[in-house]
Amino acid sequence: MFQPRRTVLALGLSLAVSVPVLAQDKFPSKPVTIIVPHAAGGANDTIARVIAQKLVEQTGQSFVVDNRTGAGGNVGTVAAARARPDGYTLFITADSSMVINPSLYKNTGFDPIKDFEPIGPVATAGYVLVANPMFPAKNTAELITMAKQQPGKINIGSAGNGTLNHLIGEMLGKATGIDMTHVPYKGASAAATDLVAGQVQVSVQSLPSSIAFIRSGKMKVLGVVNPKRLPALPDAPTIGETVKGFGATPWYGMFAPAGTPKHIVTQLNAEIAKALESKDVQERLAGVGCEPFKSTPEQFAQLVRDDLPRWAKIVKESGATID
Missing domain, CATH: 3.40.190.150 (Bordetella uptake gene, domain 1)
Known part of the structure; x- marks a missing residue:
């Protein structure tokens, strides 16, 4: 059957418009x-x-x-x-x-x-600089003083070479001029375990991996890495309160x-x-x-x-x- 050209064009435009709509199936429709x-x-x-x-x-x-x-x-x-x-x-x-x-x-x-x-x-995530409870320093300022008096004598554990907590430790060293000995582990939990056991004195840890140790008294917080204090640890000062401009989120x-x-x-x-x-x-x-x-x-x-x-x-x- 003959259709006027105008009708054919209109039909073609209608199809062109409908195709993208049909292509956008409901999401998600499977796992x-x-x-x-x-x-x-x-x-x-x-x-x-x-x-x-x-x-x-x-x-x-x-x-x-x-x-x-x-x-x-x-x-x-x-x-x-x-x-x-x-x-x-x-x-x-x-x-x-x-x-x-x-x-x-x-x-x-x-x-x-x-x-x-x-x-x-x-x-x-909150990140914290933590220490074994027996470590003499009570905060970031005291750690910096100790580290300057004993260059290379304080061990800082991390989840491994190049991990975020390793690099945050390096940032702290550069910002303050202190020298601590980096001890890399195969994961944050291994570093945390050795910190609690006293094999290393300090470590940078994410709060998700350290909060239970902190609340049980097996770790103490020297300073918060984040620029602002953490709701989970409202009384813990940030490192930036001691070291101006320091912080990471x-x-x-x-x-x-x-x-x-x-x-x-x-x-x-x-x-x-x-x-x-x-x-x-x-x-x-x-x-x-x-x-x-x-x-x-x-x-x-x-x-x-x-x-x-x-x-x-x-x-x-x-x-x-x-x-």
């Missing part, structure tokens, strides 16, 4: 995997599971945490970068994997800018593989924001010394771009390198 590049039980894993559980409640779909450990977080990060960009493989990581590892390793196997779509941050955030549709990124950012507004999530994060951290995907992308050169400078000054 979502969240890759975490660090071991179960750590701060990264704990935060990811808090968020995953809330996303299950909000969307009615499964969000499964998949721990892919190895190479300081690079194994899981590479797996996330190479995943299909359809929104069904996501990535929650500490800032160290994304903005520090590129300066530590000759080849991480991923590009933090080109290989990912930043969705949004989820939390900031470690973060955890969600990413998707590059090429993930924008509407999915936008939806996930909104779901995270909603989750972080809920009282139960706030309480669970506070229980491990963390605070909600929200931003737009664009603001989060800028944070990553800003942090890369900042940590590259710190890594270079520390002399830390891996492989």
Whole structure:
């Protein structure tokens, strides 16, 4: 049957408009995997599971945490970068994997800018400079005095060479001119265990991994690394109150593989924001010394771009390198 040209064109336009709408199926319509590049039980894993559980409640779909450990977080990060960009493989990581590892390793196997779509941050973690209870110094000022009187005699444990807590210790040394002996461990928990046992005198620890020791009196806080005092430890002064300008705010955030549709990124950012507004999530994060951290995907992308050169400078000054 003959149709006027105008009718055919109108039909064609109608189809052209409808195709994108049909392509945007309801998300999520099947289980979502969240890759975490660090071991179960750590701060990264704990935060990811808090968020995953809330996303299950909000969307009615499964969000499964998949721990892919190895190479300081690079194994899981590479797996996330190479995943299909359809929104069904996501990535929650500490800032160290994304903005520090590129300066530590000759080849991480991923590009933090080109290989990912930043969705949004989820939390900031409290970090503290802690000591064995028998250590004479009671605060940062006393530690600095002791370290200057005994250069190289105080041991500072870390989760390993080039890890965030190692680099924060190096930052403190540079800012104050003190020299402590770095003792790297295979993970923060091993460093914490030896600190409690008195094998090392001090350590920089995330609050999620140290809060139980602090509350039980097995560790004492010399100073808070973050620029502001922590709600979980309101009486503990910041290092910046003694060392002007000192401070760092470690973060955890969600990413998707590059090429993930924008509407999915936008939806996930909104779901995270909603989750972080809920009282139960706030309480669970506070229980491990963390605070909600929200931003737009664009603001989060800028944070990553800003942090890369900042940590590259710190890594270079520390002399830390891996492989």
